[in-house]
Amino acid sequence: MAEDRPSAFEAYERRKVRLGVRLTLLYAAVYAGFVVLNVFFPPIIQKSGLFGLNLALTYGLGLIILAVVLALLYNWLCGVPPTEREEG
Amino acid sequence: MALIVFIVFVVLVLIVSSRAGRGKTATSGGYYAANSSIHWGVNGIAFAGGYLSVASFLGIAGLIAFFGYDGFLYSIGFLAGWIVALFVIAEPMKRMGTFTFSDALNKNYNRPGIQLAAGLSVLVVSLVYLVPQMVGAGVLVEPLLGIPHYIGVIIVGAVVIFLVAGGGMTSTTYVQFFNGGLLLTFASVLTIAVLVRGVDTTDLPREEGPRGLESYRFEHMALSVGEEGGIHRESLAQTPLRAPEILTTHVEYDEYTGEPVLRLYQLSRLIPAEPAAAGEYTARVKGRTVKFDANRVEEVDGAPFVRIEDWWRLEQNPRFLPTGTEAELREAQSITTKPDGTQLVNGVEFGLGAQTQLRQMGRVSDLPDGEGATGAVGPIGLLSVLSDENTSIQLARAAGFRIDGGTEVSVYYEKPVAGDEYMRPGMRFPVIAREGEPEITTRLNRLNFISLMLALFLGTSALPHILIRYYTVPSAAAARKSTIVAIAGIGLFYVLTMYLGVGALVGGANNPLTDNMSAPLLARSFNEPLFAVVSGIAFTTVLATTSGLIMAASGTVAHDLMVNLVRREIPDKTKVFAGRIVAVVVGVIGIGLGIAFRGVNVSYLVGWAFAVAASANLPSLLFMLFWKRTTAAGIIASILVGLVSSVGLILIGPDMWGIYGLDPAQAPMPLDQPGIISIPLSFITIIVVSLATQKEKPQQAAPAS
Structure with missing residues (x-):
């Protein structure tokens, strides 16, 4: 449990929590932008996006790719705990 | 086969999975985790x-x-x-x-x-x-x-x-x-x-399978429109249909503008028949060979025919008509149930159950460059073709109504849409305001989607x-x-x-x-x-x-x-x-x-499960993790308020009102999706109750961080 671990580990955990919250907020903002565009700005979402697709498709597919990229980024930034190696 | x-x-997957669990369920740690x-x-x-x-x-x-x-x-x-x-x-x-x-x-x-x-x-x-x-x-x-x-x-x-x-x-x-x-x-x-x-507008699989759910190219024929916007009867007689008569007309109007949006016609017509076994004839109905008794056969100019009654839709939108054509009659499918319980599928009493006899639907009818087929296409290319404004797509749609004498009719027809309409929001979630739609309806539709x-x-x-x-x-x-x-x-x-x-x-x-x-x-x-x-x-x-x-x-x-x-x-x-x-x-x-x-529409039910989970479970989880002042009373209150409010709002919402057999417009809760109310309510509850019960101390520090 976190409370029993050395302070370096607690600092690592706190940093990880902060990172997680920030990335969640970042994704939530991009997701909210997608919902708002779909609901309130249909003419914009129908405009051309990338690769011959409209913005609605580009943004939607982009959200899926962004989720995978952020997940990998988070794992990379988490790295290995400083005082404990929980598992290989 | x-x-x-x-x-x-299925048996293979089950055997392998159940063998994996064998001998590992003696303890609660093994059984539950x-x-x-x-x-x-x-x-x-x-x-x-x-x-x-x-x-x-x-x-x-x-x-x-x-x-x-x-x-x-x-x-x-x-x-x-x-x-x-x-x-x-x-x-x-x-x-x-x-x-x-x-x-x-x-x-x-x-x-x-x-x-x-x-x-x-x-x-x-x-x-x-x-x-x-x-x-x-x-x-x-x-x-x-x-x-x-x-x-x-x-x-x-x-x-x-x-x-x-x-x-x-x-x-x-x-x-x-x-x-x-x-x-x-x-x-x-x-x-x-x-x-x-790829996309092929000309060649669809037409083989007749044992369950009869395969594709079929629906007929369409040009004709002109009469004074009231309906079929011009003289031009109907000039179509390839043999001896057609209009039996019933069904028109649906836009609820806000009053404009007709769907015109369906029940036609009686003759189709060619061929002698089969003794006393029986066969005829092709929607591309399917059907047996008829001899007493159904009419002789016209020495040739045998059977008379069937089926449904057609009138298309008048120039965007989806060949150049110079005023209107087209387009073949549809139907299931009719008479008051005595007799069921006809596409005008024929099959006696085999409706679901196995309707034709599959949906297709792309026109490509942007006028070509018949794309050939093999890349993943982006396919989506690009389908979202092009010059692509025409035929979607499967249904209309249900009663005609004279209490016969229930369900007509399944092809609804044409342009590619850009197909690949934009609005067909399932009506977030785009329609002409004449009251502002309150637009707002509720949007809130439902956001919720x-x-x-x-x-x-x-x-x-x-x-x-x-x-x-x-x-x-x-x-x-x-x-x-x-x-x-x-x-x-x-x-x-x-x-x-x-x-x-x-x-x-x-x-x-x-x-x-x-x-x-x-x-x-x-x-x-x-x-x-x-x-x-x-x-x-x-x-x-x-x-x-x-x-x-x-x-x-x-x-x-x-x-x-x-x-x-x-x-x-x-x-x-x-x-x-x-x-x-x-x-x-x-x-x-x-x-x-x-x-x-009951399963996607609604799934949406509700998410709404109940988000309302009852998530606020308490997040606050327990991230807010030191969270108390046990706050957690309990948040779970119960989230649970009761989300389930309660679903039960008094328009969808459930419809299931109860009441008018959905009269439901006390105007939204189908409760999340936008019940989730914030659960968050507010945990804050208010936790602040009000600060004397109650947790046994350990709350946040996990």
Whole structure:
């Protein structure tokens, strides 16, 4: 449990929590932008996006790719705990 | 053939999964959490296999095939919620819990009330989510095995009960793991096949299969319009139809502008017949050979004909008409039920059941460059073609009404849309204001959509069968890694689902009676063995999700509710035995609900499960983790308020009003989706009650950080 671990580990955990919250907020903002565009700005979402697709498709597919990229980024930034190696 | 492949496939998955669980369920740690010994890679795919329910596999593919881009919006919401699961829930849940979500919530408080409230919430969410899975199981098995819906539900329920009660979390994990792997593999295979086939506006598969669900090119013919906008009767006589007479006209008007939006005609006409066996004739009806008694035959100019009555739609939109054509009569399909119970399918009394006789629908009728076919096409190219404003798409649509004498009519017709309309929001979720629509209606429609997207984002990480999977891995890091594997797998699957949906449209593989069969029928448009395998995967998808839900409900009743109600320590073996009994009981309840809710739109039910989970579970989880002043009373109040408000708002909403047989417009709650009210309400409750009960100190520091 976190409370029993050395302070370096607690600092690592706190940093990880902060990172997680920030990335969640970042994704939530991009997701909210997608919902708002779909609901309130249909003419914009129908405009051309990338690769011959409209913005609605580009943004939607982009959200899926962004989720995978952020997940990998988070794992990379988490790295290995400083005082404990929980598992290989 | 298809049936044998299907049965062999399902039995193999079951044998392997149940063997995996053998000997590992003696202790509660083994039964409820697979001894926390599952590798994170296996757990990640199992996450995907358990999460990707029939709503994702069959539901979204079908929605995309019928409604285009709006089906894809579900995919986005279903995936986005995993971000919350990964970044804020996964690792704390693993660190703080042992078997259930309630364990983690109660870790710092040790209050029976939390465990009871959380247990109750898990039970309700599991049951709400179980219903669409069971309904979906019946829908799937009905046409495949040719058995009634309720028997399909009972079969699925019995198999899941056997699996969960016998093999616990280990068997559940492996069923979900195999299902996840199979879903990703065969969705990829189907996607590649769809891209290689490309879009062909001229050549659709026309073979007559045993179940008669194959494609058919509907007839269309030019004619002119009369004074009141309807068919000009003289021009009808000049069409290739033989001796046509208009029997009934059905016009539907836009509810706001009053303009006609749909004109349907029941025509009586003669079709050529040929002598067959003694006293019998055959004729081709919608491309299908049908037998008729000799007394139905009329002689015209020495040749035999039979008279049939079928439905046609009048198309008057110049965008979808050949140049210089004023209007076209387009062939539709119909099921009519007379007051005496006689049922006619496409004007003919088949006596074989309606569902097996309608033709499949959906196709692309015009490509942007005027070509007949694209040939093999890339993944971006296919979406680009389908979203082009010059592409014409024919979607399957239905209209139901009564005609004189009380005959009930359902007409299934092709509705043309341009590609850019197909690939934009609005067909399923009416977020774009229509001409003349009252502002309040537009606002409510938009709020409904926002409410759904909010519930999907916040509900995923609070679903009970997702939460219990954090305890099957050995460490917090493994919980994190398995969640990342899940995101990658689920993200890939939702991209592939887009191609399954558009592939079913392009391949004319939609059953007009249900939008749940598009993915298996797409497989069938390639070959029968692929159809059997994909149907088998759809069946294991039901098993995977329902086994996870029953496992979560079983764990929470035996571990959270029973311990607190009995109020004394229960031996380990008794806990495992109780879990098995509860699995049987919950499974039987699920079977009953699955039968009772037959015919209810399953995607609504899934949306509701997310809304209840997001309202009842997530606020307490987040505040327990991130707000030091959270109290036990705040957590209990938040769970109960979230649970009662979300379920209560659903029960008094327009959809349920319709199910009760009342006017949905008169429902006390104007929104179908409760999340936008119940989720903030639950958050406010936890803040207010926690602040009001600050004297009550938690046993340990609250935040997990």
